[in-house]
Amino acid sequence: xDLMHAIKNRRSIRRLKAEPVNNDLVDTVLxxxxxxxxxxxxxxxxxxxxxxxxxxxxxxxxxxxxxxxTDAIRNAPVTIVVCGELGRSGxxxxxxxxxKGDWYMFDTALATQNMMLxxxxxxxxxxxxxxxxxxxxxELLGVPSNVxxxxxxxxxxxxxxxxxxxxxxxxxxxxYDRY
Amino acid sequence: xDLMHAIKNRRSIRRLKAEPVNNDLVDTVLxxxxxxxxxxxxxxxxxxxxxxxxxxxxxxxxxxxxxxxTDAIRNAPVTIVVCGELGRSGxxxxxxxxxKGDWYMFDTALATQNMMLxxxxxxxxxxxxxxxxxxxxxELLGVPSNVxxxxxxxxxxxxxxxxxxxxxxxxxxxxYDRY
Numbered sequence: 001x002d003l004m005h006a007i008k009n010r011r012s013i014r015r016l017k018a019e020p021v022n023n024d025l026v027d028t029v030l031x032x033x034x035x036x037x038x039x040x041x042x043x044x045x046x047x048x049x050x051x052x053x054x055x056x057x058x059x060x061x062x063x064x065x066x067x068x069x070t071d072a073i074r075n076a077p078v079t080i081v082v083c084g085e086l087g088r089s090g091x092x093x094x095x096x097x098x099x100k101g102d103w104y105m106f107d108t109a110l111a112t113q114n115m116m117l118x119x120x121x122x123x124x125x126x127x128x129x130x131x132x133x134x135x136x137x138x139e140l141l142g143v144p145s146n147v148x149x150x151x152x153x154x155x156x157x158x159x160x161x162x163x164x165x166x167x168x169x170x171x172x173x174x175x176y177d178r179y
Numbered sequence: 180x181d182l183m184h185a186i187k188n189r190r191s192i193r194r195l196k197a198e199p200v201n202n203d204l205v206d207t208v209l210x211x212x213x214x215x216x217x218x219x220x221x222x223x224x225x226x227x228x229x230x231x232x233x234x235x236x237x238x239x240x241x242x243x244x245x246x247x248x249t250d251a252i253r254n255a256p257v258t259i260v261v262c263g264e265l266g267r268s269g270x271x272x273x274x275x276x277x278x279k280g281d282w283y284m285f286d287t288a289l290a291t292q293n294m295m296l297x298x299x300x301x302x303x304x305x306x307x308x309x310x311x312x313x314x315x316x317x318e319l320l321g322v323p324s325n326v327x328x329x330x331x332x333x334x335x336x337x338x339x340x341x342x343x344x345x346x347x348x349x350x351x352x353x354x355y356d357r358y
Contacts, residue, residue, distance in 0.1 A: 001181070001182050002180070002181065002182070003180050003181070003182045003185045003296055003297065003300050004207075004211065004297065004300070006182045007211050007214050007215075007293050007296075007297070008214050010216070012216055027349070028183075030349055030352075030353055031349065032183065032186050034346055034347070034349060034352060035186050035187050035346065036186075036292065037189075037191055037295070037307060039309060041344040041345075043346065043347050043352065045352060046352055046353075046354075046358070047352060047353045047354075048353075048354050048355070048356070048357070048358055049353060049354070049355050049356070050355075050356055051355065051356060052356045055356055064276065083358070090309065092310075097243065097310050098309060098310060098311075098313065099313055099314065100284060100309075100313075100327075100329070103284065103309060105279060105282065105284040105285045105288070106284045106285070106287070106288040106291075106309070106329075107288070108285070108288075109284070109285040109286070109287075109288030109289050109292070110288050110289075110291065110292045112289065113215065113288070113289045113292035113293060114186050114292060116216070117182055117186075117296075118182065118183065118186070121182050121183070128216060130218060130269065130277060130279075130282060130285070131271075131276050131277060132277075134277065134278055134279075135278065141356075141357050141358050142357050142358045143358040144358065147358070148279075150279070150285075165220045166220075167213050167214065167222065168213070168222050170206070170209055170210065170213060173209075173213060173222065173224060173225050173226060174209055174225075174226045174227075174228060175225075175226075175227050175228070176227070176228050176229075176230065177227070177228070177229055177230060177231045177234055177320075178227070178320050178321050179225070179227055179262070179320045179321045179322040179323065179326070
């Protein structure tokens with residue numbers, strides 16, 4: 001699929017089918033994440049692919065009440081749990097080098113965007129879910145303390161084709177030579 | 180350009196030509212950033228397009244000593260300074276909703292990945308520079324205190340075609356149903 005087509009037409013899909021997703025497609029999505037750039041090539045991202053329905057149900061329960069994406073985790077056959085290893089991205093010789101501290105949120109997002117675009121190009125829907133109890137998911141999946149659970153990314157065939165939410169105009173987000 | 184081709188073949192380019200880059204191409208890159216998804220569609224990203232050579236020189240001086248990307252800022256005709264407005268992404272009714280606090284790093288990275296892929300598809304090189312004095316750049320560009328300077332993204336025609344740095348195998352970054 002054409003890159004710009006994917007960038008402009010990918011939507012967040014909260015209604016996903018239970019229809020199985022072939023392992024090869026999941027691997028293609030993970031492969032796209034793998035090829036993201038990262039701080040000094042540290043590649044702090046880790047992906048836990050949750051297929052087990054019982055575990056998906058437990059993970060869905062950690063989502064903040066009222067979040068319409070909860071059913072996406074329950075229904076879709078796969079959820080990729082995006083994690084970031086702490087103390088790698090943004091560090092040099094064990095110490096953070098910028099005012100942002102750990103850059104694991106930045107690097108996991110670079111990988112996530114590759115995965116969301118690729119899912120769309122394969123006819124799959126995703127929605128990035130950040131509002132959930134990350135420490136509870138870490139406990140459920142046995143994520144070690146030096147790794148942070150960042151995002152839930154359910155993956156499945158879309159039921160809906162939502163219209164794009166309004167984007168700010170370029171003039172609202174771009175300036176030249178000064179802010 | 181094909182999405183997966185862009186994902187797999189984009190490289191960080193630190194040697195960029197001084198050759199001018201057409202405004203339309205810069206706008207296409209910015210447009211790609213604009214279409215990224217974001218927390219509750221908050222779109223906290225702001226892009227300052229620095230073309231002025233004197234300003235580029237000052238911005239280059241804020242980069243950590245020894246960073247090979249410094250010359251990229253000096254040489255390339257354009258640097259996009261990626262900023263994030265604080266207190267939007269990851270918040271609900273003014274309060275952070277997750278253990279990560281502000282998600283501006285995550286959302287600006289989603290937009291950045293769109294821009295880096297699009298730059299590559301247009302024949303342009305970029306390198307994401309995070310290691311620099313962000314408060315100094317904020318001062319130079321007049322960035323207000325509720326907005327954080329995140330990244331320097333020089334944009335120009337590439338001199339080099341680097342080989343890809345080693346990526347971890349999928350088996351090193353992926354697990355199933357448990358971490």
